[in-house]
Amino acid sequence: MTLRLILLCITSSIAAVSTGCISTPQGKQFGVPGVRDTVTSRYERPMAQVLNSAREVLSRTGTLTGDDVINNAVSAKIDNRSVWVTVAEVEPLVTEVKVRVRSSRGTGDLALASEIDKQIALGLVVTP
DSSP states (O other): OHHHHHHHHHHHHHHHHHOEEEEETTEEEEEOTTOOOEEEEEESSOHHHHHHHHHHHHHHHSEEEEEETTTTEEEEEETTEEEEEEEEEEETTEEEEEEEEEETTSOBOHHHHHHHHHHHHHHHHHOO
8 A cells, every 4th residue: 555655656746747838939838848849950041031931831831820020930730739930130141940849748849840940941942
């Protein structure tokens, strides 16, 4: 009886520690903290061009759910996954893109994040 009680306490403690909240461009969301879910890239293009390419890729591959013009962030749903793309200007012609993907269970999906990042890069090459 005591062993079962101890195991129950340990299991519930592990479950409580392994879940939590993560911060997204739109605020807080349920997720598993400590999981890598972001791909960061830099491109030698103007910020407006990179942001247009991100919008086009997300609208083509999924459903746009938000477009924040002030923070230069675009969000979408692709295959029951939440995708956030944040664009920031590092230098006048160098733009940084962060692609973050989380599943409905709160875990990260680096494969989809890198695919979206690759498609944004290809969109920049095709449109000069």
